[in-house]
Amino acid sequence: MTARPPGPVFGIARRERIMEALRRTGAVTVRDLAVELGVTEITIRRDITALADRGLVTRVHGGATLRSALDTSIARNPDAAGPxxxxxxxxxxxxxxxxxxxxxxxxxxxxxxxxxxxxxxxxxxxxxxxxxxxxxxxxxxxxxxxxxxxxxxxxxxxxxxxxxxxxxxxxxxxxxxxxxxxxxxxxxxxxHDFGAKMAVHHLYEQGHRRIGLALARDSPTAPQLRRGWEQALLQLGLDTDVVTATLLDIEEATEREARFGEIVSTCRDTGTTALIVHADPQAILFGNYCADHGIDIPRDLAIVAYDDEVAENGTPPISALRPAxxxxxxxxxxxxxxxxxxxxxxxxxxxxxxxxxxxxxxxxxxxxx
Amino acid sequence: MTARPPGPVFGIARRERIMEALRRTGAVTVRDLAVELGVTEITIRRDITALADRGLVTRVHGGATLRSALDTSIARNPDAAGPxxxxxxxxxxxxxxxxxxxxxxxxxxxxxxxxxxxxxxxxxxxxxxxxxxxxxxxxxxxxxxxxxxxxxxxxxxxxxxxxxxxxxxxxxxxxxxxxxxxxxxxxxxxxHDFGAKMAVHHLYEQGHRRIGLALARDSPTAPQLRRGWEQALLQLGLDTDVVTATLLDIEEATEREARFGEIVSTCRDTGTTALIVHADPQAILFGNYCADHGIDIPRDLAIVAYDDEVAENGTPPISALRPAxxxxxxxxxxxxxxxxxxxxxxxxxxxxxxxxxxxxxxxxxxxxx
DNA sequence: AACGAATCGATCAGAAACGAACAGGGTCGT
DNA sequence: ACGACCCTGTTCGTTTCTGATCGATTCGTT
Structure with a gap:
């Protein structure tokens, strides 16, 4: 998930990631963590035991949760004390x-x-x-x-x-x-302006010269992305008119497919070879659509998603801009x-x-x- | 990656390079460092121990990481003691x-x-x-x-x-x-853009409708002030063409006086009743010039200085935008x-x-x- | 209540990492 | 030159980490 510059993963990093996952979802299972972190379950159990001993988590059968009020084990989190x-x-x-x-x-x-x-x-x-x-x-x-x-x-x-x-x-x-x-x-x-620019530059460096944009509808972020995208195209001297720029919405499967079809054909017509897709769930769906219709990603069309909640899980995994x-x-x-x-x-x-x-x-x- | 010039690497330099690598990747192994720095592992371990004692890193089995939130070792505040x-x-x-x-x-x-x-x-x-x-x-x-x-x-x-x-x-x-x-x-x-806007708005609220700008020459701040000033005038629906906008320089008294004269007469010609003066020493001098030539501040001409080193000491005291x-x-x-x-x-x-x-x-x- | 399945943890084992103790080489001040 | 001192490397016994095994425990379902 966090593809930092390569660095060894020590036990402490594993525990930090467990805490991170815990804060994100509230509960984790030993099995999922073992798969995700590439260690056996017993190791995860020992990690959880260590964290629980320090009062950071509550152990449950099969995994761990955030420290529960019902947790009567001794170590009360010292930082949490006081009004x-x-x-x-x-x-x-x-x-x-x-x-x-x-x-x-x-x-x-x-x-x-x-x-x-x-x-x-x-x-x-x-x-x-x-x-x-x-x-x-x-x-x-x-x-x-x-x-x-x-x-x-x-x-x-x-x-x-x-x-x-x-x-x-x-x-x-x-x-x-x-x-x-x-x-x-x-x-x-x-x-976000800057993020859109980074996406354009990245695609430019990969050789693309006609770079499109597909924005989520009604998103407060969309105007910023559009602005950054436009400015980047201008700075790089790329065409802004020809490439496609369309709105998406996640609901209604049939309507969505139709919209995807429009986008793909517009890409063909305008010679657009790369697309920035706002919101990565949409990007995944779009990737699926392309796969279903014989469009090879990234050969026929390169994709960069904006936002990185699920982009990693696309087939192929989708490049994404991740807001911190x-x-x-x-x-x-x-x-x-x-x-x-x-x-x-x-x-x-x-x-x-x-x-x-x-x-x-x-x-x-x-x-x- | 980091191509260092060859030569002896002394203890301190070695520790700095460890910190450097750590900042880059977040975690390092003793073994890698030993190879990269050309010393044995025990030396690296001793380095890491020293760094950890100062609270800069977190020791882990096999290497070190940047100070982790899970690290409860004593040196809580790394800034507290030592050189x-x-x-x-x-x-x-x-x-x-x-x-x-x-x-x-x-x-x-x-x-x-x-x-x-x-x-x-x-x-x-x-x-x-x-x-x-x-x-x-x-x-x-x-x-x-x-x-x-x-x-x-x-x-x-x-x-x-x-x-x-x-x-x-x-x-x-x-x-x-x-x-x-x-x-x-x-x-x-x-x-600074915003500062210029604040100045314009303040003068607008004081009833002025033609607000000029006098910029310091060669200042890196000047373009920002001009932009903010222009945008504020546009947002308020004020004329941008008529009002004066001139460059000043602090040297050469006679030349300066001449320039001040130009500005004053341009203000008269264009109906400009308020002026933003970049750099408050200039604003003071300009105020003096006005006093000498029977122009009452603020009745005939209102002034806001940009920057606030000496503006307080003008006669009258000059309003100013003070960067923090x-x-x-x-x-x-x-x-x-x-x-x-x-x-x-x-x-x-x-x-x-x-x-x-x-x-x-x-x-x-x-x-x- | 009982059953099977999943989960847990005590124990053992191997690999790697660690550190204490000692030794060598360099620097510094006298 | 000399010894005191610091830094580094070597040796070797100790510790830590991880995984595997397997009986014990817990959970969910019937």
């Missing part, structure tokens, strides 16, 4: 896709900082977001981590409202428009903490974090004569 | 204006982190900057804080060079162009420290900091009937 100093509210637009990892990163940092994190899931609807935020404010929080709608007049209204709140607000994975009216909002966000979600969450909380500690004397700070390009088979140029 | 662990080089283009405060902030943070800061003043000449940076690298630093030239082909060349260095680099008060080729550089910079220079310096060092501690597994991070608007008499609308 929380701050209560911080967090509102994210979804709790199923993309956001769980960000929440995980935030929660891990919150635990380390002894902060009570109050999470609320909203939708992508501005009114709903506002309602959730207001509810949190009423319940009394010291700060807010929010991922609100930022586009359109509704977005601007929310941002203006947030900017004027008496508690500090840090946007997570969102940036406010560069307006002088919003001068108190801070944020931590992935630089846990890290964004962690950094957002740390920004909030320093804000709370240092108050308004500290200047407003806005951070972007670069995604990483994970190169897999779907975009590697064939070695042919 | 300075890191040597960090810093190159700034000037040691007389603007930069001393940034250096102060950096130095304070360096002292707190028990880091040795090696400062070099360069000029605004790219070749000179490169020379100074190269000298620092040769003297052996673990990281670089640099404020290089970023514009033009010379700037791009320096940035590309910096991006490829083996030691981490954090730009201070500079941003690299948003190019996918520069994907390792980090930075901490004031958002100490803070930028401090944040740059902190970014460097986390980079050194956590290695390349940490994503690239780029931060902007907003300046503060200091409202004084020179821009406050008169309360007239």
């Amino acid at each position: 929380a100093l701050y209560r911080i509210g967090m509102v994210v637009p979804s709790l199923s896709y993309y956001w769980p990892q960000i929440v995980n990163g935030t929660r891990a940092a919150a635990t380390a900082a002894r902060v009570q994190l109050v999470l609320r899931g909203a939708s992508y609807d501005p009114a709903d977001q506002r309602r959730q935020i207001a509810a949190l404010l009423e319940s009394g929080v010291h700060g807010l981590l929010v991922a609100p709608e930022v586009s359109g007049s509704a977005g601007l209204a929310i941002l203006t409202w947030l900017d004027a709140l008496s508690v500090p607000v840090v946007l997570v994975e969102r940036r406010a428009p560069h307006s002088a009216a919003l001068r108190r909002l801070e944020w931590v966000s992935t630089d 979600k846990e890290y964004v969450g962690r950094l957002a909380l740390e920004t909030m903490m320093t804000r709370l500690r240092e108050g308004s004397s500290r200047p407003i700070q806005r951070t972007v974090v670069l995604p990483e390009l994970e190169v897999r088979a779907s975009s590697i140029a064939q070695r042919t004569g | 300075a662990l890191y040597r960090i080089g810093m190159v700034v283009p000037s040691l007389s204006y603007y930069w001393p405060q940034i250096v102060n902030g950096t130095r304070a943070a360096a002292t707190a982190a028990r880091v040795q800061l090696v400062l070099r003043g360069a000029s605004y000449d790219p070749a000179d900057q490169r020379r100074q940076i190269a000298a620092l690298l040769e003297s052996g630093v673990h990281g670089l804080l640099v404020a290089p030239e970023v514009s033009g082909s010379a700037g791009l060349a320096i940035l590309t060079w910096l991006d490829a260095l083996s030691v981490p680099v954090v730009l201070v008060e500079r941003r690299a162009p948003h190019s996918a080729a520069l994907r390792r550089l980090e930075w901490v910079s004031t958002d 220079k100490e803070y930028v310096g401090r944040l740059a060092l902190e970014t460097m420290m986390t980079r050194l501690r956590e290695g390349s597994s940490r994503p690239i991070q780029r931060t902007v900091v907003l300046p503060e608007l200091e409202v004084r008499a020179s821009s406050i609308a008169q309360r007239t009937g």
Whole structure:
């Protein structure tokens, strides 16, 4: 999963990955871990025993879970002791896709900082977001981590409202428009523009000259990807008109297949040889479609997915840009903490974090004569 | 990969190379290091023991990893004791204006982190900057804080060079162009664009509708100010053509007076009632000129200075945008420290900091009937 | 309640890594 | 030149890590 520069995997790294998986999903099985980490089950069991002895996890038959309140074993986590100093509210637009990892990163940092994190899931609807935020404010929080709608007049209204709140607000994975009216909002966000550029450059280096873009519909990230993609094409002197750029939606299988068909034929017509596909689940489905219709990836069409939740599991594995979600969450909380500690004397700070390009088979140029 | 010049590798250099490899991959084996460094394993083990005693790495059976969260060994805070662990080089283009405060902030943070800061003043000449940076690298630093030239082909060349260095680099008060080729550089910079926008908005709120801009010549900040100023005028629907925008230079009194005269008359001709003056020493001089020529500030002409070193001492005191220079310096060092501690597994991070608007008499609308 | 299947852990074993003790070679100060 | 000292390498017994075996335990189903 984490394809870092090659380094040996020691026991401690294995345990870290167990904790990581645990934070992500809440529970792990010995068997899955043994397969994933390439060791036998007894080794995993011993790892879990060691972690449990330190009070970090709760052992269960067949695996482990995050430390449970019902766990009566002796070692109480010393870091968790003591009352929380701050209560911080967090509102994210979804709790199923993309956001769980960000929440995980935030929660891990919150635990380390002894902060009570109050999470609320909203939708992508501005009114709903506002309602959730207001509810949190009423319940009394010291700060807010929010991922609100930022586009359109509704977005601007929310941002203006947030900017004027008496508690500090840090946007997570969102940036406010560069307006002088919003001068108190801070944020931590992935630089999706840059990610799209990296994808284009990577495909360019693999020899592609007509690089298309398929965006998820209704995604707040989509405009940034489009901008980065366009700019990269311009910087490289590539054509922007000919290549395809279409919207996708994950629902309705037949409609989706039809859309995939359109995209493929447009690629043929325009000579597009490479495609950036927004959201990797879509990329996998698209890869399947191609396989079903005799289109070889990457020979006939190279693919880079944007986002990296499942891209690894495609056939072939799909190259992907991976936003550092846990890290964004962690950094957002740390920004909030320093804000709370240092108050308004500290200047407003806005951070972007670069995604990483994970190169897999779907975009590697064939070695042919 | 890292092609070192042949020659004896002494103990300290060996440990630094161990840390370097560790930052690159996150984990190393005793065996590999022994082969690579041409010493026996017991020597490497002793090195690792020493590093672990200082809390820099986590010892594991077979090698070492970067300090792990699961490592509960005593040395909790690696910065707490012992000699300075890191040597960090810093190159700034000037040691007389603007930069001393940034250096102060950096130095304070360096002292707190028990880091040795090696400062070099360069000029605004790219070749000179490169020379100074190269000298620092040769003297052996673990990281670089640099404020290089970023514009033009010379700037791009320096940035590309910096991006490829083996030691981490954090730009201070500079941003690299948003190019996918520069994907390792980090930075901490004031958002001067935003500062200019704040100035325009402030003047707009004071009733001004024709807002001019006077920029310092040859300043790397000038293009950002111009961009922010232009965008703010556009966003507010103000005229951009009529208002004045001129270059200033601080030398030669007579020439300067002449230039001031031009600006004042252009303001009259275009109906410009407010002016943003880049660099507050110039703003003070301009204020003096106006006083000498019967132009009342702020009644006839409102002034906001960009930068706030001396603006307070004008007659009247001049409103100014104050970049949080100490803070930028401090944040740059902190970014460097986390980079050194956590290695390349940490994503690239780029931060902007907003300046503060200091409202004084020179821009406050008169309360007239 | 009983059964089979899965999971667990005590024990053993092999390979690798480790460290204590000693030895050699170099540097430094006198 | 001399010895004190530091760094490094060698030897060899000890420890650690991982996996395999197999009886004991637990879980889920009938």
